[in-house]
Amino acid sequence: MPFYVTTPIYYVNAAPHLGHAYTTIAADVMARHHRQRGEEVFFLTGTDEHGEPVADAAHALGIEPQELADRNAARFRALPPQLGATNDFFIRTTDPQHEACVQEVLSRVRDNGYVYEGTYEGWYCPRCADFKADSEIDEGNRCPIHHIVLTREREDNYFFRLSAFQQPLERLYAEREDFVAPRGRYNEALSFIRSGLRDVPLTRHKLTWGVPVPWDHEHVFYVWFDALLNYYSALSYARPGEDLTDLMWPASYHLIGKDILRFHAVYWPALLMAAGIELPEHVFVHGFLLMEGEKMSKSLGNVLDPFEVIDRYGSDALRFYLLRDVPFGQDGSVSTASFELRYESELANELGNLASRTIGMLNRYRGGEVLGAEIDPSLAEDFYLLPEQVAAHIDRAELTAALEQVWLRVRRLNRYVEEQAPWRIAKEPERAQELDRVLGTLAEGLRTVTVLLWPYLPASAERLLDALGAPDLSLAGAGLQTGRVRRVSAIESLFPKDSPADGS
Ligand code: ME8
Numbered sequence: 400m401p402f403y404v405t406t407p408i409y410y411v412n413a414a415p416h417l418g419h420a421y422t423t424i425a426a427d428v429m430a431r432h433h434r435q436r437g438e439e440v441f442f443l444t445g446t447d448e449h450g451e452p453v454a455d456a457a458h459a460l461g462i463e464p465q466e467l468a469d470r471n472a473a474r475f476r477a478l479p480p481q482l483g484a485t486n487d488f489f490i491r492t493t494d495p496q497h498e499a500c501v502q503e504v505l506s507r508v509r510d511n512g513y514v515y516e517g518t519y520e521g522w523y524c525p526r527c528a529d530f531k532a533d534s535e536i537d538e539g540n541r542c543p544i545h546h547i548v549l550t551r552e553r554e555d556n557y558f559f560r561l562s563a564f565q566q567p568l569e570r571l572y573a574e575r576e577d578f579v580a581p582r583g584r585y586n587e588a589l590s591f592i593r594s595g596l597r598d599v600p601l602t603r604h605k606l607t608w609g610v611p612v613p614w615d616h617e618h619v620f621y622v623w624f625d626a627l628l629n630y631y632s633a634l635s636y637a638r639p640g641e642d643l644t645d646l647m648w649p650a651s652y653h654l655i656g657k658d659i660l661r662f663h664a665v666y667w668p669a670l671l672m673a674a675g676i677e678l679p680e681h682v683f684v685h686g687f688l689l690m691e692g693e694k695m696s697k698s699l700g701n702v703l704d705p706f707e708v709i710d711r712y713g714s715d716a717l718r719f720y721l722l723r724d725v726p727f728g729q730d731g732s733v734s735t736a737s738f739e740l741r742y743e744s745e746l747a748n749e750l751g752n753l754a755s756r757t758i759g760m761l762n763r764y765r766g767g768e769v770l771g772a773e774i775d776p777s778l779a780e781d782f783y784l785l786p787e788q789v790a791a792h793i794d795r796a797e798l799t800a801a802l803e804q805v806w807l808r809v810r811r812l813n814r815y816v817e818e819q820a821p822w823r824i825a826k827e828p829e830r831a832q833e834l835d836r837v838l839g840t841l842a843e844g845l846r847t848v849t850v851l852l853w854p855y856l857p858a859s860a861e862r863l864l865d866a867l868g869a870p871d872l873s874l875a876g877a878g879l880q881t882g883r884v885r886r887v888s889a890i891e892s893l894f895p896k897d898s899p900a901d902g903s
Pocket residue numbers: 406407408409410411417418419421422447626627628629654655656657658659686687688689694695696
């Protein structure tokens with residue numbers, strides 16, 4: 400079974416920030432987990448380079464949009480490796496192959512009768528690149544997301560006949576209750592649909608920074624339709640000489656933030672229906688990372704710099720913190736203080752100590768050899784069906800819940816150490832077999848939680864599995880006694896407390 404996961408493509412009007420890192424990390428956790436299942440995975444991210452957000456930012460800097468796009472696309476392209484994220488392709492909407500695909504698909508939408516000429520008049524947010532209904536605007540005609548005063552637009556456009564998809568979309572939501580998750584976002588999208596869909600501009604007349612409309616060169620396509628199509632176009636040229644569309648489409652999961660729900664949950668399926676293209680399986684909508692109660696974004700100037708965190712503690716710590724501290728799907732506050740608390744109390748004190756104690760005791764008492772193959776039944780019971788539970792959560796993009804399941808077992812293993820007190824057993828030579836069983840149980844327990852933590856903590860998990868001499872990452876090998884640790888080697892502290900990664 401192939402698995403195809405996407406992040407939004409990010410605007411190149413500014414540099415990447417923690418919010419972008421968040422979605423990219425989440426998509427990477429899903430991609431890695433599905434690779435552990437032996438599935439063929441395609442993980443896409445990239446940049447959204449057209450439209451007013453980019454044209455305006457370039458104008459403010461006195462440079463051409465392409466120059467700004469090139470500069471910032473390079474920074475977004477560098478982001479996944481810095482996060483330990485393993486995207487298979489990086490799409491830019493200025494790629495000529497993408498532009499050709501946009502022109503082809505949207506011409507088909509027109510040929511199918513869903514495009515007509517008209518005049519748009521209404522409120523518009525140039526930062527969202529979005530036309531706002533009267534019911535959606537804040538006091539003083541302000542954007543509810545960016546808080547800037549909206550502009551009044553009057554423009555001749557080609558329109559997309561969104562209203563024709565009112566019933567088809569209602570049917571979609573009735574038939575596929577898992578099309579949008581979490582449930583609150585499904586309800587929000589459905590009530591937007593039920594409130595009555597109005598046709599929306601498909602092209603812009605005033606703007607030149609976009610994909611030219613093939614049937615009228617005075618227009619470019621409205622940036623959102625250009626952008627949404629990235630999920631589809633990328634497959635046709637991501638792998639040179641190969642078209643992955645048949646293999647990978649429809650997408651398994653689009654991961655997005657709640658700010659762009661309507662585009663993905665309403666416009667996107669309508670557009671695909673209009674073009675006669677199969678719909679994606681799931682749209683999962685995560686919440687906002689908040690700092691001091693406000694959405695964190697460059698334009699609001701309240702950004703926790705992911706690069707500083709990575710420099711000091713490594714990318715694993717950032718990945719873990721974001722998916723552990725903020726329930727995936729909900730809004731949550733982030734701060735340096737709560738990051739440091741999680742790092743110390745969970746990564747260093749719980750997982751780090753479990754690893755160093757287990758490996759330390761095996762080295763001290765058994766010269767690094769794991770002699771016991773028998774697993775203590777009292778512990779085995781608490782690990783029963785753990786990989787299946789984790790997989791079931793990740794199937795629903797419940798990334799925090801999946802991590803919690805594994806973490807409960809990390810804690811269970813630490814309790815097991817305390818209960819068994821191997822250092823006491825070691826003092827009584829006649830209890831050698833018991834010590835072997837306890838140490839063997841710990842080694843195998845540690846191995847299995849580490850395999851399951853790999854999507855979240857890839858670099859640390861690989862180091863640890865290496866020290867356990869058990870490099871198999873497959874989910875099939877993540878159950879107790881589906882693999883075995885035979886010999887451990889020494890390992891340096893996984894999550895150092897006093898000497899962070901930069902040595903300061
Ligand atoms: O909207 N908390 O691009 P964008 C959590 N180009 N996630 C956040 C966040 C925050 N505070 N801030 C940003 C666009 N994000 C369009 C998308 S897709 C076809 C086109 C994440 O650069 C989150 O995923 O504004 C959000 O949806 C996305 O960045 C918006 O990125």
